[in-house]
Amino acid sequence: CGVYGVIGVADAANFVALGLHALQHRGQEAGGIVSYESETGFNSARRFGYVRDNFTKASLMETLPGHLAIGHVRYSTAGSKGQTAIRDVQPFFGEFSMGGAALAHNGNIVNAEALRRELIDHGSIFQSSSDSECIIHLMARSFQKTIPERMKDALRRVEGAFSIVAMTRTKLIGVRDPLGVRPLVLGRIGDGWALSSETCALDIIGATFVREIEPGEMVVISAGNGVESFRPFQHASSRFCIFEHVYFSRPDSILGGRSVYETRRQIGVELAREAPVEADLVCPVPDSGTPAAIGFSHESGIPYGMGIIRNQYVGRTFIEPTEQIRNMGVRLKLNVNRALIAGKRVVLVDDSVVRGTTSQKIKEMILDAGAAEVHFRIASPPTAWPCFYGVDTPEKEKLLASRMSEEEMRDHLGVDSLRFVSLDGLYRAAGEAGGRTPGCPQYCDACFSGDYPVAPADMIEKGFKL
Ligand code: 5GP
Ligand code: SF4
Ligand code: MG
Numbered sequence: 367c368g369v370y371g372v373i374g375v376a377d378a379a380n381f382v383a384l385g386l387h388a389l390q391h392r393g394q395e396a397g398g399i400v401s402y403e404s405e406t407g408f409n410s411a412r413r414f415g416y417v418r419d420n421f422t423k424a425s426l427m428e429t430l431p432g433h434l435a436i437g438h439v440r441y442s443t444a445g446s447k448g449q450t451a452i453r454d455v456q457p458f459f460g461e462f463s464m465g466g467a468a469l470a471h472n473g474n475i476v477n478a479e480a481l482r483r484e485l486i487d488h489g490s491i492f493q494s495s496s497d498s499e500c501i502i503h504l505m506a507r508s509f510q511k512t513i514p515e516r517m518k519d520a521l522r523r524v525e526g527a528f529s530i531v532a533m534t535r536t537k538l539i540g541v542r543d544p545l546g547v548r549p550l551v552l553g554r555i556g557d558g559w560a561l562s563s564e565t566c567a568l569d570i571i572g573a574t575f576v577r578e579i580e581p582g583e584m585v586v587i588s589a590g591n592g593v594e595s596f597r598p599f600q601h602a603s604s605r606f607c608i609f610e611h612v613y614f615s616r617p618d619s620i621l622g623g624r625s626v627y628e629t630r631r632q633i634g635v636e637l638a639r640e641a642p643v644e645a646d647l648v649c650p651v652p653d654s655g656t657p658a659a660i661g662f663s664h665e666s667g668i669p670y671g672m673g674i675i676r677n678q679y680v681g682r683t684f685i686e687p688t689e690q691i692r693n694m695g696v697r698l699k700l701n702v703n704r705a706l707i708a709g710k711r712v713v714l715v716d717d718s719v720v721r722g723t724t725s726q727k728i729k730e731m732i733l734d735a736g737a738a739e740v741h742f743r744i745a746s747p748p749t750a751w752p753c754f755y756g757v758d759t760p761e762k763e764k765l766l767a768s769r770m771s772e773e774e775m776r777d778h779l780g781v782d783s784l785r786f787v788s789l790d791g792l793y794r795a796a797g798e799a800g801g802r803t804p805g806c807p808q809y810c811d812a813c814f815s816g817d818y819p820v821a822p823a824d825m826i827e828k829g830f831k832l
Pocket of ligand 3: 651652653654655716717724
């Protein structure tokens with residue numbers, strides 16, 4: 367998901383809509399905005415579909431006045447899947463004795479089911495099936511006197527990944543979990559401030575990047591006091607999601623002081639060194655494989671070409687919630703550039719293999735177009751473990767790499783060769799010259815290594831084996 371917030375500028379909701387539009391890649395199912403103005407109080411709008419189709423209408427934006435607003439774009443990793451329940455669309459809102467608060471959450475709470483059971487037993491009335499709603503109910507049960515203090519109380523009970531943007535009548539609040547699994551950045555816009563999942567969404571409103579919210583940090587921003595920083599959690603060493611660099615974030619974002627584009631390009635360089643191949647053409651699987659393909663071509667000296675063309679009017683296939691749509695999705699979205707491919711030995715570079723659907727379809731299309739050989743190079747290690755921290759990987763059994771060795775996957779996909787970047791190669795590309803530090807890795811890489819930095823409590827209770 368993507369989260370965004372603005373304080374201290376007129377018509378804040380318009381800026382939030384722009385920010386959410388720049389974060390649309392983080393969630394395409396639905397979006398929501400809450401704003402506050404003294405006359406009308408809190409106002410909210412939650413809609414299915416793209417930001418540009420909803421939050422551009424003057425009739426809707428007029429209902430969201432004020433100098434303070436937050437928003438969310440949704441990609442379901444917990445709660446109902448797809449466009450089934452508007453009640454699961456964020457921001458969530460709560461009315462407390464000291465006033466209202468709205469909250470937008472990116473990440474996944476791994477003990478949400480246990481918390482929900484406990485809260486329901488104590489009288490909480492849940493409105494949604496989302497894990498994030500627990501936070502509102504935990505806040506309602508806190509005895510603290512201010513909303514930020516209640517949020518701290520609530521979040522100390524929550525395990526997992528959270529980057530949160532919240533608001534009261536007068537304050538914009540940003541929080542990152544102690545490991546900083548999901549990104550969150552602070553920007554300055556005129557006399558106001560913005561919080562965003564990624565820097566690319568600061569650029570769109572002309573805000574300047576100030577800094578990242580640190581792992582384990584809470585910032586409380588108000589007109590009177592500016593940005594106040596708190597450390598509500600026990601210190602832990604940071605474990606930013608390395609898959610944000612591989613796929614999830616936009617390449618024009620800067621995360622953890624690293625250009626996402628540069629990391630992706632460098633993964634391609636590492637791949638060309640680790641898994642060289644004799645070929646005539648390097649093609650990205652657009653768009654997610656493009657920077658790595660550029661790096662692979664540069665390092666190997668094999669010419670780069672656009673052998674697969676993407677229809678720009680189709681969203682991310684993976685994010686479509688049903689298997690059937692996803693299967694069709696590849697052909698709706700990608701087509702082969704026959705004139706370039708025919709007769710060539712082609713290296714195809716993609717970011718990841720999850721179920722293997724994309725690679726399978728693309729291989730068929732490339733061979734139909736007359737390619738002489740097909741070599742897959744993947745810009746991440748084999749995805750063998752599900753993510754419980756806010757990326758929607760399927761159950762373990764559906765992950766190709768959890769059932770098959772690299773060689774079996776190559777046979778299964780029927781390609782001439784298939785190679786993945788090593789975990790150390792990936793870390794080097796992400797700026798860790800010495801690779802992955804065993805025992806205390808610098809990133810979360812659980813979907814590749816099975817090394818989960820936070821035990822997924824609800825899943826373990828259901829029988830998931832680490
Ligand atoms: P597959 O077709 O193997 O199931 O999925 C791999 C494709 O899905 C890649 O092209 C990748 O760009 C895309 N993808 C989209 N969203 C995700 C995600 O959340 N996780 C992973 N690993 N890949 C994703
Ligand atoms: Fe990111 Fe993978 Fe960790 Fe999930 S398991 S947070 S996708 S690195
Ligand atoms: Mg892709």
